[in-house]
Amino acid sequence: MSIIQTIRDKAAVLVFGIIGISLIGFLVQDAFVGGGSHLFTAPSSTVGKVNGVAIERESFDERVRAMEAQYQSQGYRVDESVRQEIQNQIWNGLISKELITAEAQKLGIDFTSKEFTELLFSENAPQEFKQQFTDPKTGVYNIEAARNAFKTLQKSKDAAQLRQVNDQLIDPIVLSQIQKKLMTIFTNGTYIPKWLIEKQNAVTGQVADISFVGLSYSTVADSSVNVTDAEINDYIQKHKDNFKQEKSRSIAYVLFNAAPNKQDSANLWNKMEELKKPLAEAADAGVFVTRQGTKSQFFDGYMNKSRIQVPVKDSLFRLSPGEVYGPYYDGNSIVIARMIGSKVLPDSVKARHILIGTINPQTGQPTLADSVAKKRIDSIQQAIAGGASFELLVTKYSDDEGSKAVFGNLGYFPNGQMVKAFNDFAFEGKTGDKGVVKTEYGYHYIEILDQKNFEQAYKIAYLSKPIEASVETDRAASAAATQFASVSRTARAFDENVVKEKLNKRIAESVKDMDYQVTGVGTSRAFIKWIYNNKPGTVSDPISVGDQYVVALITGEKEEGVQSAEEARIIVEPQLRNKKKAAQLVAKFGKYASIDEAAKNTGQQVQQADSIRFADNFKPAFGNELILIGAALNKNYQEKVSPPLAGNTGVYALQVKNLGALPNDAANVEEQRKATAMQMKQTMGYAVMQALKEAATVKDTRMKAGY
Structure with a gap:
């Protein structure tokens, strides 16, 4: 049974995705964190610094463990690659946390306990919290129920529970609000003047026809143009930001x-062929595949059709109970499968529960006698049947500290996620069913709140062996x-x-x-x-x-620093070489008063290009020479020929033959202004974070810390 399933699954976006940062020591009437910070304690070592502020190893490791547990609770395998991705995500999140927190403090931005309370117990409450107190039948958020449940929680003496509420509920909400306040300072300062849109429309509406002459850089041999290291270094110094390098x-x-080679694969295939008959004849297919050491653990339950993702699933669905199919390849494994049975089940269930635990899930040691646990859960069942508050009872008695923080609500979970007895009750019962179920964790009082998406489900035993x-x-x-x-x-x-x-x-x-x-x-x-x-x-x-x-x-x-001339040469040399070639080609143009004279001086033909617009980035006549597109819309070149213009692939001279504007009666300047302002606001958050990171001094010492 996963702990605090709903918060891990649904609030993870807040915790790790949107913000990637967490707050220290936020108090709600001093009840939730015991009057002080709990996330950062005395450091044993650090993994880096952000603007001189140490990122402590203990905090870093704590977050990595939490995210790994979250991945595992959702069925993901945390291998070395995933673990490293998690570490990098946490590292970047802690950098963002420090930058935003420091900037908010400079600006006097805070989010008080009063603001937190007003937010939480209102229609504007975060959806991840709201849904825990929303009536599944009416869809109405019960603010009073949420308020009463929190009042009960405030009286709790369970330090672990309070810390969990702070870590997984309070901190992410508070940081989200502080971040929102910080970004509002910038987004509210966004203004797009009407004249700018009108100017933009005027420019984009222009259309031109031109005559032009061009000389390509390819007419000058590369070998005739020398670019020295000194010239490259001079260019690098003038454009340092473009040539920064990491260690x-x-x-x-x-x-x-x-x-594995072909022989290894063939040997395994023959072995699986030999196991088909024993699998078909086995009295218990699940026991058989488990004893044979199947790669995919046997799931003793029914899996919904839409969730079965194997290469030969259509063939498997046609099997009768007891029939075996295979061998077949599934990735780097060879598989045989036996159909056990099928039935119609929902693909997901929403439920809440109260757990009276009999073992410690971390150590496996008994914590309560089975008979005592059974009497306690029976009493809870009777109390609820008599009208007692589920929320109050789960807060007082449940041993699942995770779901206890959200009053037993597990949200929607897919078939197969919970342990067998719990899963069978939730998926084979019906909405509204309530009852007591015993699992390896203890006794659960379960209420099925909702079931959805009914479809055929299958119970299949897979014997899968990796090709090694x-x-x-x-x-x-x-x-x-x-x-x-x-x-x-x-x-x-x-x-x-x-x-x-x-x-x-x-x-x-x-x-x-x-x-x-x-x-x-x-x-x-x-x-x-x-x-x-x-x-x-x-x-x-x-x-x-x-x-x-x-x-x-x-x-x-x-x-770490700026690239050397040798390292940057591959990028800089072509640019500087073309610049020198341009000077030679400009000299060939000489003096001219018309486009025809420019053509005569260079020995080229006058070319034509029509219907050139500002939005064009390519024209068949001259490719992606943006300098020609810009010059074509310059009215100064309508009366006189342009000087030689150095572009990406050559040097050009042009004469504007016609310059006009296309009508745009449909343009709504005010709507365009609003849309442009909205687009700017949407990109503001990224721009602010980039600016903070570029201005920050970040020292990454994770390598020295052994990561």
């Missing part, structure tokens, strides 16, 4: 494949990698042996210290750590990553 390293590497490399396959790859590494201990030997053994040498540039994968290699923090724990020129021993072995050579490193 990184580069490697060369070769891979030795240890993936045999010992011989793995040994062969390991031996080849070891032999190569042993004779390639220097950069020179590495390169020579790549050629000698006809291996595929690959390059990975800009590997950051907090990356968790190298493109082409796969996910492995251990590999990244090796790259940073050794000096350039070092060759690795074979490192196992996924189904391959990698041998790597550290080829170089870059320090």
Whole structure:
């Protein structure tokens, strides 16, 4: 049974997505957090700093664990790749938290307990909270019920429960409101004048016809134009923001494949063929596949048709009870399946419950005698039948601290998410049913609030086996990698042996210290750590990553700062070369008083382009030369020919033949003004955060902390 299911599933957007930050020590009548901050305690170490403020490791780890638990509660497998994504998400969230909190404090922005109360117990309450007290039959939010439940919660002596309410309900709401106030300062300052829209309409409505002459940069040989490092450095210094670089390293590497081969796959297929008959004859299919070590754990229940996602599901749905299908491939596994039965069930159920626990779910140790728990749940059932408040009883007696914080409401959950006895009651009963169910956690009093989307459901036993490399396959790859590494201990030997053994040498540039994968290699923090724990020129021993072995050579490193001329040359050189070519081509144009003279001087033909508009970014006559589009709408060039204009691909001279405007009677200036202002407001949040991050000093020391 997942803890605080509704908040984890539905409020996660607030907690991790929209804000990605959390508040410290917010008090609601001092009842929820015991009068002080609980998120940041005395640090044992730090993982970085934002504008000199330390991000504590304890807080960082706490958030990572919470998000991992959230992923797992929703059925996601938290592997190394997902774990690293979570760590990066939390890291970026803590940076945002510090930046927004600090900026709000500078501006005197706060969200008081009075404001919190007024928000929570009003029609404007956050939907994640509101739905816990909304009558499923009428859809009406019961403000008084919510207020009474909170009053009861305020009297609680359960510190863990109060902390959970603060962490997962109060803090996200408060931060959301502080962020909203901060952004309002900027969005309310947004103003789009009427004249700007009119000017924009006038420009976009213009249309022009031109005559032009062009000389392409390709007419000047690249070899005739020299661009020096000094010129590149001068350009970099004038455009530093465009050439910032992070600390990184580069490697060369070769891979030795240890993936399963055709023989490994064929051997497993034959084995699965042999298991078809025993599966069909097994008295208990679930027990059989479990004993055989199936990759996909046996689900002892019915799964809705729409939730079954296997390659051969249509064939499976046609099976009669007891029939077996397969073998078949499912990704990197081979599967056989036996149909057990089918029935019609809802695909999701909304329920609330009260748990009288008999074990500690963390330790598995007994906490209450079974007979005592049974008597207590029976008393609760009788009390509710007699008219007692469910909300008051769940707050006082329930041992599920998560759902207790939202008064037992689990929200909607899919078939198969809860433990079997709980799941069977919720999905095989009907809306309005109430009853006591015993699970491995204890006794539950359950009320089914709603069921929706009824469809056919199937109970199927899958025997799934992964296609794995045999010992011989793995040994062969390991031996080849070891032999190569042993004779390639220097950069020179590495390169020579790549050629000698006809291996595929690959390059990975800009590997950051907090990356968790190298493109082409796969996910492995251990590999990244090796790259940073050794000096350039070092060759690795074979490192196992996924189904391959990698041998790597550290080829170089870059320090944080501005790129060198050598690093930036590939980008800057073409621009500076074209600038020098432009000067030569401008000289060829010489002096001219008409477009025909410009053509004569350059030996080119006069070309035509019609119906040029401001919104165009490409014209067949001259491609994407935006300088020509802009010049075509310049009325000064209607009476006289333009000077030579340096573009992306050449130098041009033009004469505007006609310049007019298309009618736009449908234009509504006021509506355009409002739409433009709204668009600006919608992008304001991102722009503000980018500005704060660019102005901040962020020190990431997670690598040193062992991550």
